[in-house]
Amino acid sequence: MNIQSAAPSARTPRQHSPRRLLRGATVVTVDPDLGNFEHADILIVDGRIAEIAPRLTTEDDEVEVIDAGGMIALPGFVDTHRHTWQSVMRHGYAELDPLQYFDEMLKGIGAGYSTEDVRIGNLFGAVSALSAGTTTLFDWSHIQNSPEHSDAAVIGLRESGIRGVFGHGWPLIADGRWTQDSTLRHPSDIARIHKEHFSDRDGLLTLAMAARGPEMTAFGVWQDDLALARDLGIRTSVHTGAYGHNERFHAVAQYEKSGLLSDDLTFVHCCRSSDAEFAMIADAGATISIGVHCELNAQGIGDIPLDRMLNAGIRPSLSGDTETKCSGDMFTQMRMLFGYHRSWMGGGHSSVALERARLTLKDILAFATIEGARAVGLDDRIGSLTPGKQADIILIRATDLNLAPVLDPEAAVVLAAHEGNIDSVLVGGRYVKRAGAMTDFDPPALVDSAIVSQRRILSRR
Numbered sequence: 470m471n472i473q474s475a476a477p478s479a480r481t482p483r484q485h486s487p488r489r490l491l492r493g494a495t496v497v498t499v500d501p502d503l504g505n506f507e508h509a510d511i512l513i514v515d516g517r518i519a520e521i522a523p524r525l526t527t528e529d530d531e532v533e534v535i536d537a538g539g540m541i542a543l544p545g546f547v548d549t550h551r552h553t554w555q556s557v558m559r560h561g562y563a564e565l566d567p568l569q570y571f572d573e574m575l576k577g578i579g580a581g582y583s584t585e586d587v588r589i590g591n592l593f594g595a596v597s598a599l600s601a602g603t604t605t606l607f608d609w610s611h612i613q614n615s616p617e618h619s620d621a622a623v624i625g626l627r628e629s630g631i632r633g634v635f636g637h638g639w640p641l642i643a644d645g646r647w648t649q650d651s652t653l654r655h656p657s658d659i660a661r662i663h664k665e666h667f668s669d670r671d672g673l674l675t676l677a678m679a680a681r682g683p684e685m686t687a688f689g690v691w692q693d694d695l696a697l698a699r700d701l702g703i704r705t706s707v708h709t710g711a712y713g714h715n716e717r718f719h720a721v722a723q724y725e726k727s728g729l730l731s732d733d734l735t736f737v738h739c740c741r742s743s744d745a746e747f748a749m750i751a752d753a754g755a756t757i758s759i760g761v762h763c764e765l766n767a768q769g770i771g772d773i774p775l776d777r778m779l780n781a782g783i784r785p786s787l788s789g790d791t792e793t794k795c796s797g798d799m800f801t802q803m804r805m806l807f808g809y810h811r812s813w814m815g816g817g818h819s820s821v822a823l824e825r826a827r828l829t830l831k832d833i834l835a836f837a838t839i840e841g842a843r844a845v846g847l848d849d850r851i852g853s854l855t856p857g858k859q860a861d862i863i864l865i866r867a868t869d870l871n872l873a874p875v876l877d878p879e880a881a882v883v884l885a886a887h888e889g890n891i892d893s894v895l896v897g898g899r900y901v902k903r904a905g906a907m908t909d910f911d912p913p914a915l916v917d918s919a920i921v922s923q924r925r926i927l928s929r930r
Contacts, residue, residue, distance in 0.1 A: 487533055489513040489860075489898060494537035495867060495878050496521060498854040499544050499838045505878065511542060513860040516898035520856055539868045540892060541878045543834070544853050545604025545632075545861035546799035547841025549758040550706065550737050550788035553608045554579075554587050554622060556594030557923040562793045563766050567712070573930075574793060579612055579641035581929040584621040587612055589922040591625025594792070596910055599631055599901045601798035601888040604861040606631050607758075607788070607845050609679045609706065609737075611638030616658045623666045626674060630901050630909055632861060634845045636679035636706055637662055651686045655694040663701050673897065675703075677845070682707035683720040695729055704733045704846050706758070710741035711770055721746035730755060735844045737788070739778070740764065740771035747774070747781035756844040757783055760790030761802045761809065767794065775810055779828070786844035787837050799837045803883045807833050830883045860898035865890050 491513070496506040503521065510525040511518060512532075527534075555574060562570040582590075591608060598606050610622045619637060626633040637659045639647045647653055655678065667676040678698040682691050698705045709720045721742055724730040732754035736742070739750075739757050750757065757778060764773050778785055787806070789797025810828050842852025851861050865882065867875045869890050875881045894902040901908055 488515075488529060488531055490525060490527060490532050490534045491537040491542060491862070491864070492534055494540045494542040494864065495875070496854060497541060497543040497834070497878050497882070499835055500853040500855045503853075503855065508538075511537075511854065511860075511862070513895075513898040516860055518854060518856050518858055518860050521854060537864055539866065541865040541867050541875070541882060542854065543863050543865070543878075543882060544838040544851065545863055545894065545896065546602050546837045547605040547607075547786065547845065547847075547852060548598060548603045548789050548797070548799065549607045549735065549756075549786040549841050549844045550609050550636075550760060550790060551594070551598070551606055551797060552611070552791045553594035553598075553606065553626075554582065554590040554610060554612045555791050555793050556590045556597065556797075557586070557919040558926065559792045560794075562791075563795065567767050567769060570791075570793060574791075575611075575641055576643050578926060578930060580614065580643055582612055582614065582618070582641075582926065584615070584617045586922045586926055587618050588621040588625040588628075589918050591622050592628050593915055593919045593922075594797070595626055595629035595631040595633065596907065596912075596915060598789070598797065599629065599894055599896070600891070600907060600912075601800070602863040602865075602891050602894060603789075603797075603799055604632055604863070604894060604896050604901075605634070605841065605845065605847065605851055607634040607636055607677065607706065609636045609638065611679055612641055613638055613656055613658065614640045614642075616661065619658060619662055620666075623662070623674065630673070630896060630899075632673045632847075632851065632859075632896055634675050634677050634704075634847075635662075635666075636677045638679035639681065648681065648685045651681065652690060653686075654690060655680065655697055659697070660701065663703070675845075675847070676701070677704045677706060680705050680707040682709060683723045684709065684715045684718045691723075692727060692729065699733070704735065706735040706737060709736040709739050710746075711738040711767075713741065713769060713771070716741035719743065719746065721749055725749045725753070732756075733846070735786075738764065738770070740774055742774065744777055744781070747777055747783060751782045756840075757785045758788045758844055759785045759806075760788040760795070761806045762795035763790035765805060765809070773806075773809060775806070776813070784832070784840050785836055786841040798888060800882075800887050803833045803837050806836070807883060830877075830880050833883050834879050860895055862893075862895045863891060864893040866892050 491511040787802040839852035842848040
């Protein structure tokens, strides 16, 4: 296996994660039992949140005290579905017919990716996500062209320092053997990946299956794939009901009819799913991921079924989907979802449904944090600033001109904040961004590697 590591010029040595005390921040915990603090301290010990209180004192000389006054502290964002390997091919498909994206990125271009292109795509995309406050990323990796491609994808995630869920998918080839009524079972290499890369259950990376489901495989195949994932003890994420041609499969209903619908499943998009299927998802405790910006940009995908999800009692998580069509950051997803929701208030739907579907900015922020944590099976570790959980924390400068003076911190974050307002990002108590700069990487050098990869990919078209 010849997979390069990040170039020395792009990396700087990682610092350890000592005991830290974040002093005097406005704290948005996203924990309903704790609520928010106008001014509070956060004590971090061994990478976890040890205590949050209006004023903490310590006589431990080894505690690093950080002045967080003028900052909004909140949980790191959780992106529950991103095709990270496509990061160096950003923004080229938003105006095009989605069929062109499928024909090019998921056939010709994707089939020609080298292992190094996969590694750079994942590293570049994950570091970019960290810079924008996404501390946990579900990497929906449907580019398992070889075992070495899968290794490269995992290595890229690990090098980035992000908390990642690696969604192992299938090979990209020019014909439809893997995606059109396929009789091929999920690649068995997932068992090797599980053993070689994910033996540390307390590590930053976990494994999941990025499955094809009833819309892509023959009857019996998707059931066997799900059984494989459950034998490995991992979650499964599956694209469902995205376009008109997917509606006839009633994929969620097939899972339910087969007795396989459970809380270890996350359904992506669901734009064409029925109200009955939403009720099934809610009853099973399964979750949904919506890629707001990409779905709004994807011609023919249909309306985001937000009100129908909410009426069924489902609180969705958010995703950046593919940066070939949209912006991947969670600020964009939150802002666009709230605007989309408010644009329907007073028209288009029944008044009864609108009352049931009414959302607050607090709800939107929860979708990007704790609901995302639930959708990736990590809500006991992340998603809120709760003592005992991992210290995945964003510090946003509340004194910046586009945010100050802050009346409501949740409103400020959802309606106006952006990547440039992020002062610091911590993953497991360790800084990955501090004072506005990435701590482990030289961004210009990383961009240079992405440019080289993009040129190499385009040269093979």
